[in-house]
Amino acid sequence: MSEYGMIIDYKYCTGCHTCEVACRKEKDIPLDEWGIKLFEVGPDELKGKWYWNFIPLPSDYCDLCHDRIKAGKKASCEFHCLANCIEIVRIEELSAKMIEYGNSVTCFIP
C-alpha cells in the first residue's frame, strides 16, 4: 500500500497536458504508453450551466515519484502543474486535505 495519495483539485485543471509530458520525461515512457493521461468531459450544458472538466488519471507507471518525494522534491506532475491543482500528500492526510479544497476534488492512490 502506498504511503501517499494524489489529490486533483479538478475545478482548476485547465487541460494543459503538462502533467502528461512532465511524467513522460521523468519516467522516460515511450509515446504509445503513458504515465498519466488527461480525460475531458464537455463542454456541455447540464442544468442550464456549462460543464467542462479535465481530470488526469495516473497509470500503472505511477509510483507518485517515490524517489523524488524521498529526496524532498515534488512529484514531477505536481511540480510542473501550471494550475497548481495536483498535490501529493500522506495517505492519512487525504480526507482533511480534500475538505480544504472544497468541491470538485478527487484523489488517486495508484
Added chain:
Amino acid sequence: MIRDRKDRGKNAWKQVTWEEALDLIEEKVNYIKENYGAEACFTIQGTGREVILYAPAYASAVLGTPIFTTALSGDSCYGPRCAVGDYQFGAGYPELDYAAFFPDRYDNPQYEVPKYILIWGKNPIYSSGDGFFGHAIIDLMKRGSKLIVVDPRVIWLATRADYHLQLRPSTDAAVALGLLNVVISEDLYDHDFVENWCFGFKDLAKRAAEYPPERVEEISWVPKETLIAAARAFATNAPSSVAWGLALDMQANGIQAGYAIMSLAAICGYIDVPGGITLTMPASFMGKWRYDTFGFLPDELKGKYIDDPSYGAHNAGSPQGHQSHPDLIVEMLETEKPWKLRMLWILGANFLSAQGAMPRRFYEAYSKLDFVVTQDVFMNPTAMALADVMLPLTMVGEHEGIALPHFGRNTHLLGAINKAVDEGDCKSDVEIMILAGKRLNPDLWPWDTPAEFFTSQIQTKYDWTFEDLQNDVIYQQEYVYKKYEKGLMRPDGKLGFNTPTGKVELKSTIYPGWGEDALPYFEEPLYGPNSSPMVMEEFPLILTTGGRNITFFHSEHRQIPSMREINPWPKVTIHPKTAAKYGIQNGDWVCIENPMGSFIQKAKVAKEVDPRVVHAEHGWWFPEQDAEVPNLFGAFKSNPNLCVPQKKIGKLGYGAPYKGIVCKIYKVDGLDG
C-alpha cells in the same frame, strides 16, 4: 546551410561553415547595397520570441536599411492594442494587474485581488500572450476573482465565468459600446476619476447612447440581459480589471473596440489602481537597442520606410517605431514600385504557414527576391520555399540571453537566459547579429560577446552587469500606483497622463487628425449577415481562426513527438447541430471554403462554438510530409489564412479580418481532398 537560388524549393542544401555562410551574406548584401542602395534590403520578423527584441536592429544597425516589417496583414497583433495605450493613456500596454511587479506577488500589502476580470478575446490559459503568465488567472480565481468572458467560443474559462458574452466574431466594438451604455445610463461610473482625469466624457456618453442593449443584441447576438448584468457586475465591484487579447487586433474595427473597452475600464476607475490595470511608461531595458537603432541611419534613408500617410496610428511615432507596413511590402514586391526590393533577412518567421494572409500570393511575391537569409531552429515551409542561406539557431537553454515581458511596454521584470547545454554547431540570434554586424556595419558593433552587448545596454540605465543578472536570475522593476496623481506618467513631471489633454482621452484629440472619428464606433466586418447577405447565401457560416492549442506556438512544434502525440491533426470546431446539417461526424475530414480559397482540417464536433460559427486552428504544416515544392510540407493544405484576404484593414492602418470571415463546409475523404 546554403542553396543555389535556382534550387529554391528543393531539398538541395549544402552544409557550410559559419565563416563561409557569413562570407556569402557579406558579399551579397554589400553587392546589393552598392548597386541598388541599402533600401533594397529588408527584414521580416515573427512573434513572441527573443529575436523580436533584435529584429529592428538587424535592419537599421546590421543591414543599414530603414525597412523592417512583419507578414501580418494590418500588423494585427499587439500593435493595435499598444496604439490604444499610446493614444488614449500616453502609456505602454495596459495589462491586468496580477501583482507581477512585486517580489512577494499577491501577498504584497499594496496589492488587491480584482473582484472581476473581464477576459476579452483572449484565452490566456493557452496563449500566455506577450509575457503574461496565463495561469495567473487561476491564481487569482483561487484568491476570489470572478470572471466575465467575452468570446465567440465557450473557452474553458467561460465555463468558470459568472457571465459569458458569446458574441458574433468581430462585433466587439458594439458589445463594448453596449457595456458603456449600461454603465453610463445607470450612473455606475467613477465620478471622481471621470471628472478629474478623463477628457470627453459627455461626448462618449452621447456615442454610447446610440448602443442600447437591444441594438447590441441584434448586432452581436449577446442577449441583452447578459450584457446588462455583466456591465453592472463589472462597474459596481471595484477594483476589477481587463485582460484583452489578440482577437481585438484581428479585425478592421479593432482599434475602436479596444478604445471602447479601455474607456469602460477608465470610467469605472480601474486605471493604475491596485487590482486594476497597470500602466507604465513605454520604455524598456533594451529600448536603446531596439527601435532607437533607426537613429543610426543616414538622413537620406530615414524617409524610406514603407507606410501610407493615411495609416496614422501605424505611421511614424507609432508603438512599433518606423515598422514598414506588411500589406504595402507585399504590393511593393509585386509591383517593384517605388523600387525593387532584393534582399530579405527572415527572423523567426514562417509566414507561409502563419501570419501571411493569402499565403500563395506571399510565396509568389517573395520568390522574386534576389537573396534571402533565414535563421530558425527547425527547417520549415518558408525556409524551404524561399531561403538561399539558412542559419541554425540554438534553443533557449543553449544560449545566453535576456527575456522581458511585453517587449518593454509594461515590463515587470528583466530575466537572464542562462546557457545550460551546448550542443551542435548553432548560434543565437544575438550572436549572429553581432557577427553579421561586425562585418556589415563595424562601427556600430564594438562588442565581442552577447554578455558584453547586454551589459552595455543594461548600463544605459543601471550600474550592474549581465553577469549580475545571471546570478540574480531576474530583476524586478518597482511599481507605483496612481502615477497620474504623482506626476509620474509624463516625462515633464506634470500631473495627469501623457496625452495632448493631459487626461485619459475618452474622446481622442489625435484620431481626427488622421481622418478617424474621435469616438469609438462599431463597423460591420467585411463579410457577415448584415454586410454581405448575398455572399452568405453561398457561404453561410462565420469562420473564426487562430484560437490557441496548448501544445503549439503558432506554426511551431509540429515536429516534436510528445506534442504531436497530444494533437496529431488540425481541428475545425463545428457545433453538433451544424455538423448534423452537413452530414459531418466527429473526426471526419472537412473542407472549409470561401471566395478566397479553401483548406482542410479534421472535424471536432463540440458545443464550443455557436451553430452559426466554425473555428479553425492556425499555423498547421506537416514536417513529416514531402518537403519540396509544390507540397512544401503540406503548407497549403490546412492553413486557414488561405481564406483570409489581404489589405482589408482598419482605417488607421491596423487590424485585419483573420478572426471574422465567412465560409461553407463540406465533408471530404482526407487531408488531400
